[in-house]
Every structure is written in structure tokens, then in C-alpha cells.
Amino acid sequence: VTIPFGQFNFFIERTVSYVKITAKLGLVVMWNEDDSLWSGNINVSGSVGIWLRHESLTSRRRQESLTSQLRHESLRKQENMAILQRHESLVTIPFGQFNIFIERTVSYVKITAKLGLVVMWNEDDSLWVELDSKFQNQTCGLCGDFNGVQIYDEFISHGDHLKTIDYGDIWKMNGPTETCTEIPGHTEQCEEQTELCEQLLTSLAFSSCKDLIATDSFIKACAEDMCHCGNSSSSSCACPTMSEYSRQCAHAGGKPQEWKTDQFCMKTCPLSMQYQECGSPCTDTCSNPKRNQHCEEHCTDGCFCPAGTVFDDITQTGCVAVNQCSCLHNGQTYQPGQSFSRTCHECTCIQGQWSCVDLDCPATCSIVGGSHITTYDEKAYTFHGDCSYVLSKQTNKTAFTVLGDIVKCGKTDVETCLRSVTLVTPESMIIVIEASGKVFVNKMFSQLPLFMADVKIFQPSTFYIVVHTSYGLRLEVQITPIMQVYIVASSSHKEKTQGLCGDFNSIQADDFRTINGLVEGTAESFANTWKNKASCPDVAQSFEIPCSLSVEN
Template sequence: VEFQALIRNPLLVHNHVSSICSTWGRDHFKTFDGDVYQFPGMCEYSLISNCHDSYQLFSVHIRRAEKDGNPTISYLAVTINELLFHISKTWVTVNYDKVPLPYYKAGVQVENNAAYIKFQSKVGFTVMWNREDAVMVEIDTDFANRTCGLCGDFNGVPVYNEFIHNGRKISPIEFGNKHKAHHPNDDCEDPYEEDLVEVATVSDSCKKFLTFCENMFLSESWSSCAKLIHPKVYIQACVKDMCGCSNNTNDFCVCSTLSEFSRQCSHAGGQPPNWRKTQFCAKECPYNMVYEESGSPCMDTCTHQDTSSLCEDHKTDGCFCPSGTVFDDISERGCIPQSECQCKHDKIYNSGEVYRQDQEEWYGMWDCITLETPATCAIEQGSYFTTFDGKTYTFHGDCYYTLAKVESKDRASPKFTLLAQLVPCAHQQFDTCLKSLKILLNNDKNNVLSFTSDGVVQQNMQTVTLPYQSGDIDIFHASSFHILLQTRFGLQIQIQHVPLMQVYISLEQSYRSKTRGLCGNFNMILSDEMKTPQGIVEGTAATFSNSWKANFMCSDIEERLDDPCSLSLENEMYAKHWCALLVSPDSAFAQCRSVVDPEMFYKRCIYSTCSCEKSEACLCAVFSSYARACAEKGVLLTNWRENVCDTYAKSCPASQTFSYTHQRCQLTCRSLSSEQQSCTSDFLPVDGCSCAEGLYLNENGLCVPVEKCSCFYNGNYIKPGTSINIRDDHW
């Protein structure tokens, strides 16, 4: 055999030929060092491995088979460290477990496109297989002179040391047989090793094909490639293919080597012609894609629209989208104009549709804008605080404390102060309860709204009936568990009183840096959240919280480091059993785990359930807090009360129904009166009991249709069907 090295052009920056090994056609191989030889083995052979290192990091094996008289590669076996990948035309396994594609794990990417299966490893090599006869391996130069296998030793010198053994030139068959992969009970036979090295001359019987092959490879259309890749070895391979074919009209006889020459031209930085015709070596592409001999493998898609502009991979053949289009990888509609791309987030959105989450609004092509949404301060389970800026801390108080002292955002808006009463729960050493919330409008002690843990609402010590409206303030039942306070000056408060009192205070962004107290500064800076009234930033939650006592006669509270679960094994077992629902992959909470991390809520749940006198009440309060956090992120949890906390769901008054997603502000007949219609439904869905859609709660506590509602006028209820005179008008 005459061993012909490929001509390399060192001036071409993008010439990758010297780091590429390939096999194609019936039995052709090209080593990294440029030798082209034929090896007809049909067993499993090592294509490449880093055999000269003390530890074998990787290896690539191939096995050929005959199909319809033509050779094909039946599978690849790639080993990296402890991972074994078996790659066939239709499936991929990792350590014998089938995996879906694309596969991205442990520094390995396995992708499947219209033309190739591509295996890429961060170790430093890439394998591409056209699912038929051709495999290409590209390797980093770090492995120079460190490889073995049919791809050679990658030392940059042709022939040496692949085909020289103990000073003797060996045949390609002997060289190939050295790299057979031996498996138990494998009876595959090696091809016969000749005693003499045959000379690579074209036999007389095959010379009739020489002119045909030369005319193809030396034609003008291939001239740019011939300047980069010496065509002689490919002409010889073409002749052998044609000579070995029983049916010379078979495309495979000539197409395989011509395809390889085209690929090598691309690797060398050239531009092969689009030589395929409908009746000659044609390739079919899915959808409306077109086959090109040399295109960017980084195809723009609807989800990655700038991939090609950032691509560093060299060009290759394959199926590509026509110019001006991108591939629709969302609805799999083929190649479409970029303007027609959809987007996907849980479901598919057409261009122009809007998806909103948290403080961002997502449009059809993910053109994002930041929304001026309110920030929320929360007091949960009586001792867990979350500030407007998102800082969390724990404090077990015993006094009235200033949650937020808010300055006016403009001349028209009032100042106001929010006070929370924290007290130790009855008979409990570790338990703290939120007892009441007070709102001082314009910091006037004679203008106070108060909410208590039993659901009572008072103004200036006088109990008021809901719905209630006064000036810029509306107060109403969002459900039997929740009371909503809405204002027209940017404050909204959600008061939960079942099973425990929990409070969520929301302020518009216009109040940034205009508030102080346990809810923080609302200045988007976490480092100064714990600032005292004197402007000192404290380091502990207890010192910070004590500084905001509304009554300085109250004693300061010290940090608690005790574990309440240590006092009762029974409570600890109960807490761990039920709190585990928050982190269980099979519970109703599981669908939210990727959006809201349940770990913090799980720890709260264990502590609160162990410390609480009514363990189930505290457990359910934490579950409710997590459900609300999920609702803030757009995930509405339902059915989480089915196995626990169902006492509250089953205790609805007659004619009312339980729901996890109440979001109506007008739930009573009284709320329908004209002077009470100023509330809005722009609050998070809440759970609890209320009248079903289309029904309203009358003054007797029954759900009735609107036509059976009493009217409310001038402080009095007027029965349905009754008429009255108002300012000379008869109603």
C-alpha cells in the first residue's frame, strides 16, 4: 500500500484536518496524521483511546455490519471514566440504561439532528456519526502523541508509528487487527493478514473506473477543494469502491468517498460545491429544510436565535434552514420566519401573547419588561418575618412593635404606621402568636383601624361589619379565612385568621425608601435592613426588633436557641411525618418545588409544629404560607388539604363551598350596593369558604342569587321586592 499523507495548508486558520480522524464507505480510514488506508474488519474495534497515559480516560469503539449489500456502522461504544455509552441509530444507553436525547450530563452532550448523532465531551473530543457509514472524531491537540486505535498515534508523522512495527512495515489489516476489542463469547473472525504488504496500485480490472473517478474529483467545481486536500487518495478510494460494487449504478459506490472528500474540504476551511442532484447522491431533509455541503452546525432556533453568530464550530454538511428562517424547536413546524416564533413556559404562547410572573412580564418572543409591582412584608406563624426587600429573620416578641412607619409618597397620600402585637401563646414556652394588627392613619391615635386574630375588625374600638368602606379604604372578606384591606394610596394588606393570624403587607414601588420598622427600609439593599430608629444597623434580629417596641415598658426579648422538638418525641415524630409533604416528590406541593424552594418552609414547619400547642394549626399555617409563596410565582396549588388540614376545608357553613382559588372582592349582597363597589380583585387567590360563583352572602349568612339579595341603603337592609322613595325617585 502506498501511504499518502494529506497536504496541509498551515496558513489556513480554520484548517481542522490534522485533528480529525474519519472512517467511511466500505472500509476506508483516515488517521489523524493523514494516512488513508482500507481495513475490512467487521468486529468491534478501538477507533481511538488515550492509551499512552497511565489511566485510560476515554475510548471510542465501532462495529460495522452489512445491510442490503452495503456496509454500515451498527453501533458506537464510547467510554469516559466510569460511563459507558452505547449509541445505535435509534437509541442511546448510559451504563446499559436507555436515555432520551438530547443528553446533557457529566460534561457530555449527545445530540441528534437531521444529519448526525453528535457526541461531545469536555474531556476534549467530539464524535459525529451520520447513522450510516461515516464516523468522524475530532480531538484536542493536548492528546498529541498520546492516542492509539485505528485513528493512529496523532504524532503528526504519517506511517510512523502506525504501520511500522519493530522496524517492519505492516499491512493495514495487521494494523487493524491489533485494535480488536475482545469480548467474552465473541466469535467474530479477523480479516486475513497477508504475509506481504500489498502495493496500492489499481488492478487492471479496476482501471476502467479510474477515468470516471478522476473526472469527478478533478473537475472545475472541486478545484477550490483540490487546492486544500490532495485528491489522489480519494480517487484511489473511489476506484476501489466502484470496483468492489456488484451494482455500479448503486449511489453508495461513488457517493460515500465523494461525501468524505466534501467533508474534508470543509474541515480544511474550503467551500465544497453543492454537487448532489436529485438523481445523484441525493439527501432528503425533514420539514422544509435543505441539504447543504457546508453550513454552520450551530443552527438558529426559536429558543436560541443568535446561536450561529456565536458559533465556534467548523462547518459541516447536513440539513439547514433556508436563509431568513430559523428552526421551530417549540412546535416542530420546520423552518419559519423569526417573527412567527412561539414561546413556551408551561404551555405554548403565540407571538403577541403575554405571560406574567412575579415582577416581569414575558411577551411572545420573550421581550421582557420589568413591572412596577408591589413589594410584600410578611409576618407568618407569629415569629417569622420577611421584609419588603426579601430578608428573612425570626423574632419571638411580647409587645406592640412597629412593622412599618411610612412617610407620605406625595402631598395627597397619608402617612401611616402599622403596629403588630406579638404575645406568647397560651401555655407554650416556645410559641409566639400574632394577636392583632393596628393601622394609624396620619399617625393619629384617634384614627385607628385594628384587626384581631379572631377575625374582628374595629375602627377606633368600634366593631365594623364587612364589607366596610371609609374614604380611600375598602375592607372585605376575600374568603372565610382571609380579610383584605385595599386603599387608593398604594397600600394593601391581607390578614389571614384561619388557622392562625398571618399578615401580608404590600406597598407600591412609589414607597421605596419611605418606610422604617421591622419590615425594613424598602430600599433594595439587604445589608442595612436591620436599622434601628436611631439609624444604627444591628447584627441580630432580637436587638433590631427590640429597638422597634412601641411600648418601652415591655421587656427586651433574647434570642432563642432552644429546639422545641427536643421536649416531645411525639411532637417531633408528628412534625417530621407531616412536614415531609413539603419536600416529597409525590405530594400536592411537588409541582411548585422548582419555582419556590421548600427547604426554608420545611424547617419552619418542624419548629412551629413542635412548639405549637395546636400542632395541626401551626402545620397548616406553614402549608398555607408555602401555597401563597407559590401563588406569587404563578403556581396555584390545590388539593393539598386532602390528607391533612382538611378540618378547615370540611367546616364551611351551609350553602358555602370551599375553594383554593377565591379571587372575588364582592362576595356579599351588601357589597353590591353602589357605595360599596370600589374594591378590586387584584389580589392573590386565597383559600377558604365563600359563596359559589354567581351567588352572594345575604344578611342571614345564606348564599343567594343576586335577584334574591336585599338592598342596603342608609344603614338599613331592604328586602327584595320592596320599593322605596329616594329623593323623589321611586325604586
């Protein structure tokens, strides 16, 4: 096993239960290579542990232990789960908390800590630890002291030269319920395998690596692997060392080619993925089909989607063409071409992305209580008028106009009522609905229902009279107990209206636009410009709360 931390590589056999990297700044990384790990009541096959020391708000140093036990079976079969020992609970990957982020990148689990740590684990035989330069000369463990000198003080200390197995023994740790066993070193000579290992590690597939990574230590490890494998005629015993050489070549900026075959070091991938020796860790997915275009990380080995496909991270069904990508909305999966509707929008799943179009979404303006007005854009204001006012009209002079007669109906100026509603059609037909429920068409009393070319008037109940037009306008006039009106305009009139109901442009701030195009600041100054009779006096501005005049208050 090798744990690269600098440029010097050494290899130790799997005889140690824990591999440890320690930093003086409050960091411990441990790797358990044994078959099981005791963690409370949880037995985990293979694990990575991270301990971080934080500074508390009271400046009192305290040790926080956050162990990320990443279980192979959990990650494969339980929808990317991780066990956090601090809370003894499962969390879903990706996961972020306590300045630590855990995610899956291709065939690796990646743990990033804000203090300047990146750990990558392939859940098998490779663990990468990358540290910020602030940890320089402040680390110890199998990864060394990070002092820029490859040999000192790891393998030469106080004048003594240490063998790699002896150096590894320094940093082994016993588990809570187990003790590391000692395995005697091998005495066999492995010169016969050296030539074959040289051929394997200097093959054409590694041509970009020879100037980046020294092969001596890998050739030696390869020869020992084959020598101690039990079947010296099988070159497949060199696979772990060759895989590590390929990884380090890619990490150093090389581009190792495919050297694994069906007969030699074969790697299988799930679903429809393919194994690559050097692929982008930024996987294109249905949710982010162009992620690889912005990737700045070095290539890694692992399982990747074939060219022209992306990983379907919505259904987790493997690699698909972009036009076969599913979409997700409110936790529900939608297949390509399926749609859902929401207020004023319809969205269709196209290539893993939602394409939404605006629907015909009408807006309503209301005049209730004789003085409370809500515009098409839902701006609410109060106006106590005493005249006939333009409630809504199209900017086109030949289109419709809706007028409302607001009059005083009490002893004070703030007691007003809606007395009648008038609709002037594009054909200049005048329809008047009075508070009594009488309907006049061109000043002639008309019985309901009344059906004309572009206008239908009917009374569905004793409370309402409805005027329905063919040009996207509907009036709902309440008769009992008091007269109120609701003007419903279709989206075809958007940004084409003016009057007390506003301009229907989804912007409330300009609803007080006057007939001259100016935006007033108060309801009175705005509404006075929309009088339909010049003889009516302007309503004076009042800042008194009308409800304060009630004897009940």
C-alpha cells in the same frame, strides 16, 4: 471507508466487521460496519464502541467498559436515544456521565471524552476520531501510530510494504457470534474511470480544497468505486469517495461548495431542512438563536435550516422563523404570544424567549401576639413595647400613617398586647379601632359598615374588621381572641414606606432603618426611634428568651 487520523488517507472495502483504534493510555474505539451487532440481547444496526481505562481511588488499575451503541433508528424515531451497554439501558441525548458527553450536532453524533477524545459519526459511512497530542506515538489500529510519519510504521514495517487490504486485515476483529469473512480482491483494471474522477474531484466546487488535501488517493479510490460498482457508466458510484473528500477538505479549513444535485449524489433531509456541504455544526435553535455566532468548530456536511430560520428544538417540528419559536416552561410547550403567570410575574413567549413583567404584588406586615412583628420584606423580630408606635407610613408626609398602641398586659415586661390600631388618611381623617371592636372616626364612635370617599370599613365576621382604602392599603384587624393586625400594601408603595413594618424594598438587611435613616442592629434600638409619643420611656434591650420565663418550661 476512510478513517482520517493524520494526513495520510487509505481506503478499504466493507469486508471487516470491526474497525479498531487503540491507545496505550487506556482507550479503545471500535466501529462495527456490519449489518448487525450482538450486544447482550440487543441487535443494533451500526455502532460505535468506546472502552476507557480509569484509575481507581485506591490507585488500583481497573478496566471500565462503556460502550455507546448509537442506533440509527433510535436516534431518528425515539427522541435521540443511546444505548449504554454498561447499564444495558437507554439514555436521552444529550447525555453526560463518567467524563463522557454524547450529543447530536447537525447530522452527526458527537462523543467527547474528557481524557482528550472526540468521536463524530454520521450513522452511515463516516467516522472521525480526534485525539489530544498526549496520545502521540502511543496508538495503533487503522488510524495508525500517531508518530508524525505518514507511512512508517503502518504500511512499511520491518522493510516490508503492506497493501491497504493487508493492513486492514491486521486490525479486524471477530464478533462474539460471528467470524469475519474473507472477500477476494478485485483484479480489474480501472484506468478508464480515472479521467472522470479527476474531473469530478478537481471541479469548481472543490477549488478551495486542492491546496489542502491531496487528491491522488481519492482519485484512485473513486476510480475503483466506479470500476467495481457493477455499472461503470454511472458516476454516482463515486459519491462515497467524493463525500469523504469534501469532509476532509472542510476539516482542513476549506469551504467546499455544493456539488450534489438532484441527479447526482442527491441527499434528502427531514422536515424543512436543506443539505449543505459545508455548514456550521453549531445550529441556531429556538432555545439558543445566536449559538452560531460563538462557534469555533470547522464546518461539516449535513442537514441545516435555510437562512433566516432556526431549528425549533422545543417542538422538534423543523425550521421556523425566530418569531415563530415556541417556549418551554415546566415541561409544557407554549406557542408564540401565549403567557403564564406566577407569583408577582407574568411571562409571555416572544421569539422563543420568555419576556416577564412584574405584576401588582402586595406585601403584608403583621403584628401578632402583641410583640411578634414581620415586615413587608418578611423579616421577623420580637419587640415588647409600651407606647404608641408608627407601624407604617409613607415617606411623603401627606400620605397615610398606621399607628399601633402596644402596652404591657401582664406581670412581666415581656407580656405585651396590641390595644388599638390607628389609620391617619391623607385627608387627615383619624380612624381608631380598639381591641374591644369599637371604631371611632375623628373621635366619634361609628357603626359599621362605614363607607366614605376613599375608605370603606366593614366587619365580615365577629373576628375581623377590614379597612379598605382606594390608595393601595388594606388593614385586616383581628379582634377575637386577641387583637392582631395585618397591613397589606400594594406594589405602588414599594420603597416608599418606613416604620416598624420596614421599607418594602425586598431587602431584609435594611428593615431596621430608623427615622433618621440609620440602620440599627437590634429590634429595641430600632423600634424606640418610631415612638409616637416623646413621653414614653425607651424599651431596654433584653437578650433573655421570653419563653424561658414560662412555668411550663
